[in-house]
Amino acid sequence: MRLVFAGTPAVAVPALRLLAERHEVVAVLTRRDAELGRKRVLTPSPVAAAADELGIETIKANRLDETVTERIRSLAPDLGVIVAYGGLVREPLLSTPRLGWVNLHFSLLPAWRGAAPVQHAVIAGDEVTGAAVFQLVPELDAGDVFSELTRAIGADETAGDVLGALSLSGADLLADTVDALADGTAASAPQTGAVTLAPKLSLVDAHLDFHQPAAAVYARQRGVTPEPGAFALLGDDRFKVLAARPAPDADELAPGAVALQGKRVVVGTGTYPLELVTVQPAGKKAMAAADWWRGLSAANGVVLR
Known part of the structure; x- marks a missing residue:
């Protein structure tokens, strides 16, 4: 045709x-x-x-x-x-x-x-x-x-x-x-079932809320990757979370609080922590979360919001 x-x-x-x-x-x-x-x-x-x-x-x-x-x-x-x-x-x-x-x-x-x-x-x-x-x-x-x-x-x-x-x-x-x-062999049928809507995502949809349960935060991070790209705020700057994974065995942290536990950089949520795998601080290239952590002048009290 x-x-x-x-x-x-x-x-x-x-x-x-x-x-x-x-x-x-x-x-x-x-x-x-x-x-x-x-x-x-x-x-x-x-x-x-x-x-x-x-x-x-x-x-x-x-x-x-x-x-x-x-x-x-x-x-x-x-x-x-x-x-x-x-x-x-x-x-x-x-x-x-x-x-x-x-x-x-x-x-x-x-x-x-x-x-x-x-x-x-x-x-x-x-x-x-x-x-x-x-x-x-x-x-x-x-x-x-x-x-x-x-x-x-x-x-x-x-x-x-x-x-x-x-x-x-x-x-x-x-x-x-x-x-x-x-x-001439094609056949079609009407749609059946509940309608749900999926409008275009904006940057607002990509903002991670660490007060939510870990499963919800992780699902959102994956759902907005690669576009528009998951992020949180570190101070007043956008901090991109390019890759993460659940860390249910990590020690509990307050929502958004970031800490080094063993060799893992983890962030607290409303339930168990998530491990930050790949991140991109404002104005810098993507990097392993561990490399970002080592480069901080003062790692204590880091909170993502």
């Missing part, structure tokens, strides 16, 4: 590559180049870079206006496919492809509808997640589901770990569904 593919981040790239092998991707729709890094270098999205490598025309747009719609209409696509594009597809673009649009979403719908399903699943302590391919409709992530897969969330996996795995298995799921749509 003639496909238009819409996606932006790296998790969408495996799906684009696989679909390009099986069908004719006539154009890729992605968000405009963004300024990245401390030097604010204008950088194409991972999907744009992959499309360029594959020799596919790229339409860069943050707003799906009449111009974008007309360009896609001129390509006469059979189907639109979307994977984490970062914007809503509305009419008349929604009905421009002959078969409409399908979306690969990284949750078991109707759980975690929205922009950050895996992150919210990890933060909530879910033990299982998955991916679903559904028909795009005007209501957010509410269309009938063609196919889905399930995957356990490992006790120590970050949202990045889970998304990386789902981007690969989800690509297969999506490609098989597109194949079924092409040969």
Whole structure:
């Protein structure tokens, strides 16, 4: 089939590559180049870079206006496919492809509808997640589901770990569904069950509250890793917690209090401590927590809040 593919981040790239092998991707729709890094270098999205490598025309747009719609209409696509594009597809673009649009979403719908399903699943302590391919409709992530897969969330996996795995298995799921749509064998069913929402995370969501139980703090730390990145305040500065792990055998500490116990740097929570593994103090590079601790001029009384 003639496909238009819409996606932006790296998790969408495996799906684009696989679909390009099986069908004719006539154009890729992605968000405009963004300024990245401390030097604010204008950088194409991972999907744009992959499309360029594959020799596919790229339409860069943050707003799906009449111009974008007309360009896609001129390509006469059979189907639109979307994977984490970062914007809503509305009419008349929604009905421009002959078969409409399908979306690969990284949750078991109707759980975690929205922009950050895996992150919210990890933060909530879910033990299982998955991916679903559904028909795009005007209501957010509410269309009938063609196919889905399930995957356990490992006790120590970050949202990045889970998304990386789902981007690969989800690509297969999506490609098989597109194949079924092409040969007329695809069947879909309405979503059933409780709806939960997964809005885009902000920096506020990444602030660790050490007064919460250790399991909740650890789940949040993993859920916001790598983006937007877990942190606490050390004085008035942001102190990033890049990696941690439970330390239920450590001596009890007040919430947020940091101490060296044996060879471990641990921080107190509302229950048992967590071990700080990799951290990034303000203005410095990522480092082992033990190295950070050794470099402190006065280690007594360190409190993260």
